[in-house]
Amino acid sequence: MKKVLVARPIFPDVIERLRQYFEVDANPGAPLAADEFARRMADRDGALLAGDPVTAKVLEGAPNLKVVSNMAVGYNNFDMQALNAHGVLGTNTPDVLNESTADFGWALMMAAARRIAESEHFLRAGKWGTWSYDAFLGTDVYGATLGVLGMGRIGQALARRARGFNMRVIYHNRSRVAPEIEAELNAEYVSKADLLKRADHLVLVLPYTAENRHTIGAAELASMQPTATLTNIARGGIVDDAALIQALRNKTIAAAGLDVFEGEPNFNRDFLTVPNVVLTPHIASATESTRRAMANLAADNLIAALGEGPRAGNPPNPINPEVLKK
Numbered sequence: 001m002k003k004v005l006v007a008r009p010i011f012p013d014v015i016e017r018l019r020q021y022f023e024v025d026a027n028p029g030a031p032l033a034a035d036e037f038a039r040r041m042a043d044r045d046g047a048l049l050a051g052d053p054v055t056a057k058v059l060e061g062a063p064n065l066k067v068v069s070n071m072a073v074g075y076n077n078f079d080m081q082a083l084n085a086h087g088v089l090g091t092n093t094p095d096v097l098n099e100s101t102a103d104f105g106w107a108l109m110m111a112a113a114r115r116i117a118e119s120e121h122f123l124r125a126g127k128w129g130t131w132s133y134d135a136f137l138g139t140d141v142y143g144a145t146l147g148v149l150g151m152g153r154i155g156q157a158l159a160r161r162a163r164g165f166n167m168r169v170i171y172h173n174r175s176r177v178a179p180e181i182e183a184e185l186n187a188e189y190v191s192k193a194d195l196l197k198r199a200d201h202l203v204l205v206l207p208y209t210a211e212n213r214h215t216i217g218a219a220e221l222a223s224m225q226p227t228a229t230l231t232n233i234a235r236g237g238i239v240d241d242a243a244l245i246q247a248l249r250n251k252t253i254a255a256a257g258l259d260v261f262e263g264e265p266n267f268n269r270d271f272l273t274v275p276n277v278v279l280t281p282h283i284a285s286a287t288e289s290t291r292r293a294m295a296n297l298a299a300d301n302l303i304a305a306l307g308e309g310p311r312a313g314n315p316p317n318p319i320n321p322e323v324l325k326k
């Protein structure tokens with residue numbers, strides 16, 4: 001039997017599915033430290049992970065490894081160059097999380113715009129004495145301009161929801177999306193500079209790459225409207241968190257909603273002293289049905305990539321399919 005590592009706790013029935021095909025080493029606890037992860041990968045043929053760094057060092061120490069299956073659509077935890085060099089397939093879980101993640105982007109954007117978290121903390125702290133005409137004034141979402149940076153599948157799902165809010169949709173992306181998608185979403189392609197300037201509510205939905213580290217820094221924040229909100233459901237590192245903290249303190253922008261952080265879970269603790277930011281612990285895809293779908297898709301990828309199950313040899317979501325041909 002081939003050997004696999006399940007590096008994070010996942011639904012027990014998904015682990016049982018894997019046990020039908022493989023000898024499974026399942027980590028039931030906290031994420032494995034780098035050395036322990038490398039040690040437990042050493043004799044494995046495959047692994048199901050969620051964000052664990054797969055580095056050149058891990059790959060060098062795991063000569064039998066054929067596949068690393070990420071339970072996430074983002075795969076910036078994979079050193080793709082090293083995966084290709086070692087002929088190891090990487091897989092991810094796109095599509096199944098689009099709608100839940102887009103819902104959550106809206107939840108964060110609206111919470112930031114309408115100061116939901118800030119006002120709830122005020123109420124919980126027993127500070128609510130009277131109704132006041134100017135308590136927690138926010139910015140409107142209905143009829144405003146939604147800016148989307150990264151118009152992939154999640155960006156499109158997010159933009160599609162804007163119709164019900166009578167919003168103007170502007171977007172920027174590495175490349176323009178097909179005209180029929182622009183027409184369906186009523187979305188206007190603009191430069192990044194225009195996006196920053198014109199968006200009332202800017203949502204980041206782009207994948208993390210080394211090139212887009214700190215895509216939003218002090219200069220970009222300064223070019224936004226002082227009434228604007230910024231929501232990040234993409235990846236930590238796309239925003240310069242220290243610059244954002246400064247911009248929120250100075251009211252360079254009105255508010256932010258963040259699900260992802262540089263260095264998470266060890267995020268910049270200065271955020272905790274900033275009232276006009278809503279903070280959540282990387283849960284945009286976290287609904288029961290979506291996380292189940294992600295876990296099962298990650299298992300499907302692992303099973304198929306290791307030559308088992310109904311799709312043997314043909315995993316649904318290869319990131320670097322060229323290694324399959326070698």
Ligand code: DGY
Pocket residue numbers: 051071072073074075097234285
């Ligand atoms: C993803 O799928 O990339 C989400 O961020 C969950 O990690």
